[in-house]
Amino acid sequence: MATYPDNLYYTKDHEWIxxxxxxxxxxxxxxxxxxxxxxxxxxxxxxxxxxxxxxxxGEVESVKTFSELYLPVSGEVIEVNELxxxxxxxxxxxxxxxxxxxxxxxxxxxxxDSLLSSSEYEDFIESQKED
Amino acid sequence: xxxxxxxxxxxxxxxxxxxxxxAVRTSAGLFDVSHMGEIEIRGPQALELVQLITxxxxxxxxxxxxxxxxxxxxxGTFVDDILVHCIRGDYFFICVNAANTEKxxxxxxxxxxxxxxxxxxxxxxxxxxxxQGPKSLAVLQPLVDVDLAEIKYYWFRRGQVNGVSAxxxxxxxTGEDGFxxxxxxxxxxxxxxxxxxxGNEQGILPCGLAARNxxxxxAKMALYGNDIDQTTTLLEADLGWICKLGKGDFIGRDxxxxxxxxxxxxxxVGFEVTDRGIAxxxxxxxxxxxxxxxxxxxxxAPFLKKNIGLAYLPIEHSTIGSPIEIDVxxxxxxxxVVQTPFYKRNK
Numbered sequence: 001m002a003t004y005p006d007n008l009y010y011t012k013d014h015e016w017i018x019x020x021x022x023x024x025x026x027x028x029x030x031x032x033x034x035x036x037x038x039x040x041x042x043x044x045x046x047x048x049x050x051x052x053x054x055x056x057x058g059e060v061e062s063v064k065t066f067s068e069l070y071l072p073v074s075g076e077v078i079e080v081n082e083l084x085x086x087x088x089x090x091x092x093x094x095x096x097x098x099x100x101x102x103x104x105x106x107x108x109x110x111x112x113d114s115l116l117s118s119s120e121y122e123d124f125i126e127s128q129k130e131d
Numbered sequence: 132x133x134x135x136x137x138x139x140x141x142x143x144x145x146x147x148x149x150x151x152x153x154a155v156r157t158s159a160g161l162f163d164v165s166h167m168g169e170i171e172i173r174g175p176q177a178l179e180l181v182q183l184i185t186x187x188x189x190x191x192x193x194x195x196x197x198x199x200x201x202x203x204x205x206x207g208t209f210v211d212d213i214l215v216h217c218i219r220g221d222y223f224f225i226c227v228n229a230a231n232t233e234k235x236x237x238x239x240x241x242x243x244x245x246x247x248x249x250x251x252x253x254x255x256x257x258x259x260x261x262x263q264g265p266k267s268l269a270v271l272q273p274l275v276d277v278d279l280a281e282i283k284y285y286w287f288r289r290g291q292v293n294g295v296s297a298x299x300x301x302x303x304x305t306g307e308d309g310f311x312x313x314x315x316x317x318x319x320x321x322x323x324x325x326x327x328x329x330g331n332e333q334g335i336l337p338c339g340l341a342a343r344n345x346x347x348x349x350a351k352m353a354l355y356g357n358d359i360d361q362t363t364t365l366l367e368a369d370l371g372w373i374c375k376l377g378k379g380d381f382i383g384r385d386x387x388x389x390x391x392x393x394x395x396x397x398x399x400v401g402f403e404v405t406d407r408g409i410a411x412x413x414x415x416x417x418x419x420x421x422x423x424x425x426x427x428x429x430x431x432a433p434f435l436k437k438n439i440g441l442a443y444l445p446i447e448h449s450t451i452g453s454p455i456e457i458d459v460x461x462x463x464x465x466x467x468v469v470q471t472p473f474y475k476r477n478k
Binding site: 037038040041043059061062063064066085 | 142143147148149150152341345407408409411430431433438460462
């Protein structure tokens, strides 16, 4: 059963962001990693790259296919998870912890308000399943 | 589940593509390949008809023997790639690609006019299960009444699988030892479950379409629609070994004979991506910055732990070690032509 920690904000594209002051750590949800299956490659941006909310910041690939990663809020990349280069499977085994993807300096932390809470995201997933 | 030529088929089972792939390389995997088509040709001139429509030499087949072959167009290109089973000298059983079944059947019927032979599309009469991997024989043996060790690679026998009459062929599409079993569809669910149960201790896994694709790619077995089709000749596809120009006339023979003499301009080769990243089907291939081709099949290779693929390259760039670049959604990845098959089992 997938879990959705309370201290994160979520998007309908299945990314999460954890606010740490002016910074935010970004990854994909437990639901997303389950749907993707075994992750074999993660393509991440370089430090210093700037993105607007909803921009594509990278890709995650399974054996069969790839999915784009969308940034939940605007910001500048200040750190990337180098471990994913050799161990992309961390996204499967630890989507909220060791499988984090990038850390950004948020342009406007007010953008977080437009994201989903844990319970809203869970409801969203349930509604998708019913379709 | 995805729609595959009208069949609902699982891309993967709960274990996931990588586990399924590794099970076949190290133990055993079970595939439901009932979507594959079957065309049967019978009659006094069955052999003559098969010889006309296929590129390999069916006259070399003994009863109970199988050969990889191609149905060919006059251009020397592929109607389909097939397995020809010789049931008797006047009775051939051809296994064809699911999506091509109707097209193949129509094509064979059209060629059959002047022959004393009948052509049947018997696809609905058979379920086909493929049990593949080094432990296939050990798993399947207790369920069957024939000595599987006596069936050589690319031969078949008739027998019973848990009481169901079946054709048991030592063939497959994974690069491993294994068997493909054809039998009455009414029994397919039961036989499927019984094989899985029999292989439980050895770690058999049910395998989906994704693992079937990665396994065949590691073994450089062509996929119709990706690596070969009506626009590629047998020689370009590097399948000269099923192109028996000396056997007598067959459809496309003249073109292939001329091409063999002149030499092909392009060839299907294997490549390995040396940069980090995965080449996928249809990604453009560049040489000296110019697009020269596209990836015909590209994927991670779960057993080899590399990113590999197949592509038609200009003949002057097709030698082992030749560098190419692949455009993966705007990123240029370095790759190199390598020896194939990428994976070869220890016999």
